[in-house]
Amino acid sequence: MTTATRGEPSPIPTPRPQAVLTPLDTGSEALWAYDPAPERIRPEISPTYGLFIAGRFAPSASGATMPTINPATDETICQVAQGDQADVDRAVQAARDALPAWSALPGKERAKYLFRIARRIQERARELAVLETIDGGKPIRESRDIDIPLAAAHFFYHAGWCDKLRYAFAGREPTPVGVCGQIIPWNFPLLMSAWKLAPALACGNTAVLKPAETTPLTALRLGEICKEVGLPDGVVNIVTGAGETGAALVNHPGVDKIAFTGSTEVGKRIAKAVAGTRKKLTLELGGKSPNIIFEDASIDQAIEGIVQGIYFNQGHVCCAGSRLFVQESVLGDVVARLERRLASLRVGDPLDKNTDVGAINSKAQLETIEHYLQAGRSEGATLHEVNTSTLPSAGSWCRPCFFTGVQPSQTIARDEIFGPVLAVMSFRTPDEAISRANNSPYGLAAGVWTDKGSKIFEIASRLKAGVVWLNTYNKFDPASPFGGFKESGFGREGGMHGLRAYVNL
Amino acid sequence: MTDRLSVTKTYKLLIGGKFPRSESGRVTPVGDGPGAYVCHASRKDLRDAVEAARAAQPAWAGATSFLRGQILYRLGEMMEGKRDELAAALTASDASGEVAHSIDRVLHYAGWCDKYPQVLGCANPVSGPYHNFTVPEPVGVVGVICPDEPSLLGLVSLVAPVIAGGSSCVVLASETSPIAPCVLAEALATSDLPAGVVNILTGFRDELAPHFSSHSEIDAIHAGGLNEDQSRVLREGAAENLKRVTIREDLDWTDDGACEDPWWIEPFLEMKTIWHPSAT
Incomplete structure (x- = not known):
């Protein structure tokens, strides 16, 4: 998903395999010395942003604010209101008040609001893309080509469902759940807002959205868009803040449903917190997804798939293909080609259109990643640091890298790192690949690379994962359900199956 | 003619296709007379049953839908x-x-075994040259906790959709009327259903339900007839490994409209979405 979605083979040209692979002379500046191509649009940013409640932006009740920081420069972009219990109370009340009229609106009319939101996202796409990149550190190429278009497409797709819900649930009459509390992560801020709000609204619910602490700006712009398109007040409310704000939302008695995307640890806490209530719950949590390369795969395409799988969005992807299993006979070849490809990735200014890997989202996340790099080394794995991009002096950065000689019991093979760090392991037989791939409490996604059709479908059916990418990786679409098995959570987002979380049957 | 003294019977557990007594040695008389006894299952029996269910599940899921339907019939x-x-x-x-x-x-x-994948799965029209489809797969091992009444219809209603969907299960039968479930176990054991796909325990709900919820090899729970407290305890324990929990409440078990449709199977399925490029 690092490039335009035109399909396979990947549009990124790779050198034809040579008889003997020699490492690229990565020190040669001449080879890769593109001129910088920075995105020059600068969206207007106010010094402070309030909470979006009942159709109005207003400061938090306590007046507290928090800074949001550009992780590529360490500069404070602006201040954002920090919501607490009183603000969550107000937001939930606004959503409750808006619920009867919104859910009673004919589907055809609800749809028009969603269509309008989709259009406004498209029309403000440049601004949103730049803002996403400034606030979160992801390369402008990704926010421009993936995050923002997919967010618009998500509203467009769900707009069409508004008056067709009864066809999605054979034999049942779906009714809205009520007020939805939705908590989203910092890795795809606007896209996750769309994944949460679009199906909720389409099914006749109202919502209180809690964006991530480090990336609130595009969600707040979405609040502006809701206002612009005339969405009735209180149908969408946005309360920025940190973990306590989210906890207040989870525990609020006026909320009928919680949808959470984030870590498995927090997901379990939420599941426990709502255990004694009538709240419905869907969770989209962590992963340690396997990407399996067979000897009969198209290796060049597989290399691109590995890179898209783990280095997309700095590896801040819950479904990242972070465990690579390579059939033993091609292990040396794959590692050599991966090193060559990694050396060619450009790490740096996220606003530069040539950048492949942007800034790590926050200092705290960089510390987490560095902790895992240290764990990998100290537990005996071999770290391959072949990327030599010159890093900016300020900001949080981690060059893409991978470990070989990884044992399944090692920390880097078990824990979700959420960074551009890959653990490479080998296998001999398909059965071994499957059992090792499934040997994880997670079950979000998986990748399989082989040109043998019968083998690929058999392996796809035996992998315990909610999304299985065959001869591709990290593809997303509003029509395609996404979500995990096992401790990667429950419920699906997107597609017909994603509607289930937002209706009572 | 002398009155014949009847043979008393101890109804045993059904675990892995065999009929063991509880490892705890506990039995409880049913009713007043010395007519019958049931076993009083322990946490260890539950563990044994989960092990049997886990072992049986892949082959059951791998059986053709047609065969599963034949076996249920x-x-x-x-x-x-x-x-x-x-x-x-x-x-x-x-x-x-x-x-x-x-x-x-x-x-x-x-009859649902070879139909629910068509009703609940679909092909997804993604924007790009990909085959993309969503197929239901069994969740794995399901813990079934039955209402006291109706002791047979409640159990059957909770178990049938689970096994139709290719999962295996460990069942805690009605606490107050366990005999019919025990007779059903004898039918199950002679019905071509592979050993371990359905395992039936008799015992006390308050004692065993928390162990159902905390067992990490149980993937989902299907329960009925619980009070609020039991529901909360079950859900709290289930949060540990994120079990999928479905609790039936205020249900007329004789209402076919309420108890018979693919949405009863759906909570015990995982939707898997598969992408593959389409190119020459």
Whole structure:
């Protein structure tokens, strides 16, 4: 998903395999010395942003604010209101008040609001893309080509469902759940807002959205868009803040449903917190997804798939293909080609259109990643640091890298790192690949690379994962359900199956 | 002619296709007289049953849908042959009606085995040159906690959709009326259903339910007849490994409209979405 979605083979040209692979002379500046191509649009940013409640932006009740920081420069972009219990109370009340009229609106009319939101996202796409990149550190190429278009497409797709819900649930009459509390992560801020709000609204619910602490700006712009398109007040409310704000939302008695995307640890806490209530719950949590390369795969395409799988969005992807299993006979070849490809990735200014890997989202996340790099080394794995991009002096950065000689019991093979760090392991037989791939409490996604059709479908059916990418990786679409098995959570987002979380049957 | 002294019976557990007594050695008399006893299962019995269910699940899931349907139908046949015995074991006023209803429910779900993937799965029209489709897969091992009444129809309604969907299960039968479930176990064991796909325990709900919820090899829970406190404890424990929990409440178990459709199977399925490029 690092490039335009035109399909396979990947549009990124790779050198034809040579008889003997020699490492690229990565020190040669001449080879890769593109001129910088920075995105020059600068969206207007106010010094402070309030909470979006009942159709109005207003400061938090306590007046507290928090800074949001550009992780590529360490500069404070602006201040954002920090919501607490009183603000969550107000937001939930606004959503409750808006619920009867919104859910009673004919589907055809609800749809028009969603269509309008989709259009406004498209029309403000440049601004949103730049803002996403400034606030979160992801390369402008990704926010421009993936995050923002997919967010618009998500509203467009769900707009069409508004008056067709009864066809999605054979034999049942779906009714809205009520007020939805939705908590989203910092890795795809606007896209996750769309994944949460679009199906909720389409099914006749109202919502209180809690964006991530480090990336609130595009969600707040979405609040502006809701206002612009005339969405009735209180149908969408946005309360920025940190973990306590989210906890207040989870525990609020006026909320009928919680949808959470984030870590498995927090997901379990939420599941426990709502255990004694009538709240419905869907969770989209962590992963340690396997990407399996067979000897009969198209290796060049597989290399691109590995890179898209783990280095997309700095590896801040819950479904990242972070465990690579390579059939033993091609292990040396794959590692050599991966090193060559990694050396060619450009790490740096996220606003530069040539950048492949942007800034790590926050200092705290960089510390987490560095902790895992240290764990990998100290537990005996071999770290391959072949990327030599010159890093900016300020900001949080981690060059893409991978470990070989990884044992399944090692920390880097078990824990979700959420960074551009890959653990490479080998296998001999398909059965071994499957059992090792499934040997994880997670079950979000998986990748399989082989040109043998019968083998690929058999392996796809035996992998315990909610999304299985065959001869591709990290593809997303509003029509395609996404979500995990096992401790990667429950419920699906997107597609017909994603509607289930937002209706009572 | 002298009165013949009847042979008393101890109804045993069903674990992995065998009928063991509880490892705890505990048995409880049913009713007043020395007519019958049931085993009082322990946490260890639950663990053994989960192990049997786990071992049986992949082959059951891997059986063709047609075969699963045939086997469920065969279960209906075996129950039909035990109608009188099942009815005699029930205390309900319309015992034979409950038995008939239970058999019909099994047949209903037998028919779903090779159809729910068509109703609940789909092809997804993504924007790009990909085959993309979503298929339901069994969740794995399901813990089934039954209501006290109706002891047979409640159990059948909770178990049939689970096994129709390719999962295996460990069942905690009615605490107050466990005999009919025990008779059903004897039908199950002779119905071509592979050993371990359905395991039945008798015992005390308050003692065993928390162990169901905390067992990390149980993937989902299907329960009925719980009070609020039991529901909360179950959900709290289930949060540990994120079990999928479905608790049936305020249900008329005889209402076919409420108890028979693919949305009863759906909570025990995982939707898997598969992408593959389409190119020459």
